Amino acid sequence: MIYADYAATTPVSERVCSVLANATREVFGNPSSLHSVGHAAARLVDHAREQVADLLGCLPEEVFFTSGGTESDNHAVRIAADRRIVTSEIEHPAVLEAARHMSGQLDLIDTDPSGSASVSSLAHLLRDREVALVSLMYANNETGVVQPVREAAAAAHAVGALFHCDAVQGAGHVMPTVRELDCDLMSVSGHKLHAPKGIGVIYIRKDIVENVPALHYGGGQERGIRSGTLPVPLIAALGEACDEARERMHEDDRRVMHLRDAIEDELLTIRDSVRLGSGERMPGILDIAFSGVGGEALTLLCDLHGVAISAGSACHSGDLSPSRVLLSMGVSPELALSAIRISIGRYTTAEEAERIASTVRTCVALSLGSAV
Numbered sequence: 001m002i003y004a005d006y007a008a009t010t011p012v013s014e015r016v017c018s019v020l021a022n023a024t025r026e027v028f029g030n031p032s033s034l035h036s037v038g039h040a041a042a043r044l045v046d047h048a049r050e051q052v053a054d055l056l057g058c059l060p061e062e063v064f065f066t067s068g069g070t071e072s073d074n075h076a077v078r079i080a081a082d083r084r085i086v087t088s089e090i091e092h093p094a095v096l097e098a099a100r101h102m103s104g105q106l107d108l109i110d111t112d113p114s115g116s117a118s119v120s121s122l123a124h125l126l127r128d129r130e131v132a133l134v135s136l137m138y139a140n141n142e143t144g145v146v147q148p149v150r151e152a153a154a155a156a157h158a159v160g161a162l163f164h165c166d167a168v169q170g171a172g173h174v175m176p177t178v179r180e181l182d183c184d185l186m187s188v189s190g191h192k193l194h195a196p197k198g199i200g201v202i203y204i205r206k207d208i209v210e211n212v213p214a215l216h217y218g219g220g221q222e223r224g225i226r227s228g229t230l231p232v233p234l235i236a237a238l239g240e241a242c243d244e245a246r247e248r249m250h251e252d253d254r255r256v257m258h259l260r261d262a263i264e265d266e267l268l269t270i271r272d273s274v275r276l277g278s279g280e281r282m283p284g285i286l287d288i289a290f291s292g293v294g295g296e297a298l299t300l301l302c303d304l305h306g307v308a309i310s311a312g313s314a315c316h317s318g319d320l321s322p323s324r325v326l327l328s329m330g331v332s333p334e335l336a337l338s339a340i341r342i343s344i345g346r347y348t349t350a351e352e353a354e355r356i357a358s359t360v361r362t363c364v365a366l367s368l369g370s371a372v
């Protein structure tokens, strides 16, 4: 099976696996314990916190471990509970649904046809209103389109709002630091950067930490913000994944973008194919639609032919309605239902990229009942 669904999740790297296994076997102490078995675990956690901070470009004390992207997003939104929140139509449900449930008032930034949140729509929403939080993702998980995060942060700060960035699809790739993006809060998920599932981070800028409510109450771990015994092996694994990403990201991103562009060029020669999303995109993501072919059916057919891709976003699979991200870009419901997402990454080879393109072409032809 060729794996082309890196935006859904990534394989755990060998280096990370061995850190995970070692920490699980050898470092079982509770990092809160006073004895040396506990200290060994605490040292591992401290080291991992530094590794994450190095990747994000922040201080270790600004890194708080969570169970993943969803928890981090929910926590960021909770800071503005019952107040006005502005976010985009294209956010992941972890932000959008959290904001729907927790905000006092929710306003959504329009999307440009390119797949980018509209900066002028944001400016309009911020005019003459008291806003507690603006949240904009770094890159969209369906189209891969990189969002105007710096502009959104500046606009938020100009009206005294906090700024949160869901960087789940960006972290581990070449991405500006939290300082360069001027974020107050940022969400990261381990399993999108070759660490295991069930571990993530929320970055909280040091001067707002005092105002952040506890996610839940308990033993006061993570400076009271997220109580609960720390999952030391998962944290150590995430730290290692961040180090590995930092070492490899320039080379990996360059190579992966080259392969993605080759797949894209090949598939765009198919009649009535449309690429969805333009401008700066994440290097490994391609959202593409083949008019007259159902995206879900095409995904299943590709699976039978040995290639794992996604119809729309894997987080919503099972849901046959057209992607709301694509609809917000002005894509017709028919075309949106034809969309597939191919997402490649660190371990995709040139041969696999060729096979991905040829398999999708074959499956489009089978679906249409004619050569393409």
Ligand code: PLP
Pocket (backbone or CB within 6 Å): 007, 008, 067, 068, 069, 070, 071, 073, 092, 094, 137, 139, 140, 141, 166, 168, 169, 189, 190, 191, 200, 315
């Ligand atoms: N935010 C974005 C942009 C995502 O792509 C995802 C997962 O696909 C999440 C948040 C949720 O992250 P997790 O799976 O770690 O809960």
